Amino acid sequence: MKHFNSKILLFGEHTVLYGSDALLMPFQRYWGKFDFVSPKQENKGELASHRILVSFSEFVAKSNLSYLFNTSQIALELSKGLYFNSNIPIGYGIGSSGALVAAFYSKFKIGKEERNIEEVRRVLAELESYFHGCSSGFDPLVSYLDKPLHKSKTGVKPINIDLSYFHSFLVDTATTRSTLSLVSVFKTKSQDPDFGTIAIPAFVESTNQCVKAILKNDTEVFFSHLKELSALQFRYLQEFIPTNYFPLWEKGLDTDDFYLKLCGAGGGGYLLGFAKKSSELPETGNLILL
Secondary structure (H helix, E strand, O other): OOOEEEEEEEEOOOHHHHOOOEEEEEEEEEEEEEEEOOOOOOOHHHHHHHHHHHHHHHHHHHOOOHHHEOHHHHHHHHHOOEEEEEOOOOOOOOOHHHHHHHHHHHHHEOOOOOOOHHHHHHHHHHHHHHHHOOOOOHHHHHHHHOOOEEEEOOEEEEOOOOHHHOOEEEEEOOOOOOHHHHHHHHHHHHOOHHHHHHHHHHHHHHHHHHHHHHHOOOHHHHHHHHHHHHHHHHHHOHHHOOHHHHHHHHHHHHHOOEEEEEOOOOOOOEEEEEEOOHHHOOOOOOEEEO
């Protein structure tokens, strides 16, 4: 069956819900696909995934989107033990639920005629709300289209990006977290007058400038605004950063060799970083080059 890749939210974490641009790309290191539970041996992981898929399908059947899907086919394949076979780490912010939603939409939607990209995003957002309570729909959209996406005020569109200019990398914190709880924490913080009127507009502006620069391959402007964003996140969102990575985060800001930022909702999973030169990548054993 078709594979659906995980994703990386390069820019727009949290702020996309407050009007900022967002930049996302498929991450081919991890992926998922539909499969059937092994009949000859009881695999707890397969059975757990099957139960999640059953519950998710019940949610879809009761939603106002049920008319979009072949419910009889869903029931038939679930009765055969359908599950989502995935190596995407859960709780890492790289789209484990997004890949499942994309696979579900691709396999069970009625009709071959494709909707426009904004309609697809809205459907995927409502589907993914089962897992996160609130979703922009961009994670599953990246997995579904398997292309980098740029979201701006004028809409969302597939793009081509070249990260070779920016020496991007991930740092594995070896800590899982809950996207839903982190989104809730950010919403609570946004109700604070200072955070809502000072921090969020600054996040949005820095994010938009980073996206604009990366699309133009403008490294000088990019790293200038990335430093701003990294400093803002370290100042206002420390509860979203694992404490044992405070020193590495601060080292980047102090040396200007590299800068770290949240990757997705934060709280663990991966941190995303960019270095000015390949020789200035941080010296840590849990680094993944993009």
